[in-house]
Amino acid sequence: MKIKTKLNAGVGLLFLMIILLSVLGGWYINKLKKDTNNILVANYNTLEYSRSMLLSLEDVPSQANSFLAFEKHLLNQQKNITEPGEKEITDSISAHFNNLKANPTDHLLQSKIRKDITELMELNMNAIEHKSKVANATADNAIVVISAAGMLCFLIAFILLVNLPSNIADPIKILTDSIRQIANQNYKERVHFESHSEFGDLAQSFNVMAEKLQEYSESKLDKILQGKKRIETLIDKMNNPVVGIDEENRVLFVNDEAIKIIGIKKEILIGKLIQDIAVTNDLVREIIRDMIQPELKKEHSEPMKIYSDGKESYFEKEIVDINIIPTGERNPQFIGKVIILKNITPFKELDIAKTNFMGTVSHEFKTPISSIKMGLHLLENPQIGTLNDEQKHLIEGIREDANRLLNITGELLNMTQLESGIMQLQIKPADVDAIIHNAIDANKSAAEQKQITIKVNKDIAVDKVLADSEKTTWVLNNLLSNAIRYSYENAAVHISVEQAEQGIKFSVQDFGKGIEEQYHEKIFERYFRIPGSKKEGTGLGLSIGKELIEAQGGLLTIESELGKGSTFSFVLKKA
Numbered sequence: 001m002k003i004k005t006k007l008n009a010g011v012g013l014l015f016l017m018i019i020l021l022s023v024l025g026g027w028y029i030n031k032l033k034k035d036t037n038n039i040l041v042a043n044y045n046t047l048e049y050s051r052s053m054l055l056s057l058e059d060v061p062s063q064a065n066s067f068l069a070f071e072k073h074l075l076n077q078q079k080n081i082t083e084p085g086e087k088e089i090t091d092s093i094s095a096h097f098n099n100l101k102a103n104p105t106d107h108l109l110q111s112k113i114r115k116d117i118t119e120l121m122e123l124n125m126n127a128i129e130h131k132s133k134v135a136n137a138t139a140d141n142a143i144v145v146i147s148a149a150g151m152l153c154f155l156i157a158f159i160l161l162v163n164l165p166s167n168i169a170d171p172i173k174i175l176t177d178s179i180r181q182i183a184n185q186n187y188k189e190r191v192h193f194e195s196h197s198e199f200g201d202l203a204q205s206f207n208v209m210a211e212k213l214q215e216y217s218e219s220k221l222d223k224i225l226q227g228k229k230r231i232e233t234l235i236d237k238m239n240n241p242v243v244g245i246d247e248e249n250r251v252l253f254v255n256d257e258a259i260k261i262i263g264i265k266k267e268i269l270i271g272k273l274i275q276d277i278a279v280t281n282d283l284v285r286e287i288i289r290d291m292i293q294p295e296l297k298k299e300h301s302e303p304m305k306i307y308s309d310g311k312e313s314y315f316e317k318e319i320v321d322i323n324i325i326p327t328g329e330r331n332p333q334f335i336g337k338v339i340i341l342k343n344i345t346p347f348k349e350l351d352i353a354k355t356n357f358m359g360t361v362s363h364e365f366k367t368p369i370s371s372i373k374m375g376l377h378l379l380e381n382p383q384i385g386t387l388n389d390e391q392k393h394l395i396e397g398i399r400e401d402a403n404r405l406l407n408i409t410g411e412l413l414n415m416t417q418l419e420s421g422i423m424q425l426q427i428k429p430a431d432v433d434a435i436i437h438n439a440i441d442a443n444k445s446a447a448e449q450k451q452i453t454i455k456v457n458k459d460i461a462v463d464k465v466l467a468d469s470e471k472t473t474w475v476l477n478n479l480l481s482n483a484i485r486y487s488y489e490n491a492a493v494h495i496s497v498e499q500a501e502q503g504i505k506f507s508v509q510d511f512g513k514g515i516e517e518q519y520h521e522k523i524f525e526r527y528f529r530i531p532g533s534k535k536e537g538t539g540l541g542l543s544i545g546k547e548l549i550e551a552q553g554g555l556l557t558i559e560s561e562l563g564k565g566s567t568f569s570f571v572l573k574k575a
């Protein structure tokens with residue numbers, strides 16, 4: 001419990017007990033006052049009236065005004081009836097007095113009146129005695145209750161007197177002794193308070209201070225300098241450019257590789273705000289763009305192309321936040337960033353060589369494939385000769401393989417053109433009906449083999465779309481081919497074209513197995529195949545299609561639920 005809480009609780013309780021004691025004392029005093037007032041006001045007045053009536057009764061034979069005096073005191077008594085039975089006695093005195101006024105010399109009536117007055121006085125004397133006992137009992141109760149309350153106040157005060165000073169003084173004494181130990185350079189000294197009070201927090205802060213002092217005292221300056229030199233040498237020998245900045249974006253260190261590509265001397269860079277350097281250096285500005293403007297950061301950034309050492313080099317940028325946990329603390333503290341540029345030039349060169357090779361091979365494959373298709377066309381010509389059924393079947397198989405090889409070659413060629421950046425898009429108003437019909441014609445044979453019906457639902461108002469007709473047809477053809485491939489026999493595939501807020505929306509819907517949600521993003525990656533799916537295709541169609549649509553300013557998306565089929569859609573601008 002906190003010291004402040006203890007003080008508030010103890011003093012507050014003592015204050016409440018004092019108030020309770022005062023209230024009890026006042027209440028009992030007031031009650032005693034009421035009891036004594038009852039005796040004085042009620043019973044004492046009755047005795048006084050009775051005595052006066054007896055005196056007046058003695059003067060009845062000799063004085064004429066004695067009746068008036070007796071009647072006056074009797075009237076006062078009739079107004080002061082307070083005890084049980086007092087009214088009956090007073091009424092008896094009044095009746096006898098009325099008879100005595102008619103016969104003043106009747107001594108028997110006088111005796112009866114004296115008797116009644118005596119009973120009245122005796123009744124009030126007994127009442128005075130009873131009320132005196134009640135007052136005594138009230139006084140006794142007041143003594144007991146007030147004494148108990150006073151004793152309780154005394155106990156509370158005694159407990160506070162015994163415990164509170166020690167609770168405050170003892171931790172202070174222990175802390176003072178520990179501070180003396182720290183002053184004597186005994187940094188291993190620790191304070192151990194189990195309390196959760198302010199002294200517990202003070203002990204924790206003291207221990208953190210002592211731990212940091214111990215860590216500082218045990219460290220050697222030469223070791224620190226050696227470690228610093230070791231780290232600086234390690235950074236300088238790295239093959240990748242490295243720049244370190246502090247929490248205020250001031251340059252702390254920069255290695256030789258970074259100096260080469262930045263082109264500014266180390267002495268100029270160290271200690272300067274990196275934003276100030278970026279003002280006059282395009283490369284530094286490009287490096288810190290994501291750091292200064294996080295909203296411009298791209299999910300998949302392209303490698304940086306930098307001209308250094310007389311050649312083009314490619315780098316991948318990585319910015320690492322440096323957070324440390326100070327000694328004795330729990331929360332991490334940000335102290336700066338390290339910018340690392342990974343040199344991927346050899347890998348990029350290999351990738352370019354791969355792209356060039358695939359482009360060359362794809363292009364060279366087209367000539368023999370075209371020759372094969374021309375030869376198949378000639379063999380089917382009746383003028384060359386008549387074919388039997390088995391030969392026709394073989395020719396059909398060769399044609400399918402040639403078409404499949406041609407599709408693969410086309411995909412590889414498109415991919416190499418996209419990677420190399422040499423693909424030229426002819427974006428202009430294109431006929432929507434022509435795009436749909438060309439895609440359907442290319443897949444008519446495959447649909448007939450599985451007896452699949454292709455249904456088209458096109459908005460009448462949709463006529464033209466702003467796109468590359470050839471590439472858009474290729475994308476729609478690929479989506480339709482996939483839909484037919486993964487549909488069940490005797491099923492249907494729907495092609496829909498409608499106006500959307502962003503432009504013209506093309507959709508291809510099948511009712512096949514569907515795609516699990518966990519693969520919705522991955523299917524657009526190159527060479528990815530859904531586990532357990534058919535092994536047909538190269539795994540490039542959707543990836544290339546996505547890039548072709550995005551290159552035209554559109555977006556390719558998927559909606560699919562396992563067991564209910566899939567819908568692939570892309571949106572292009574309206575012409």
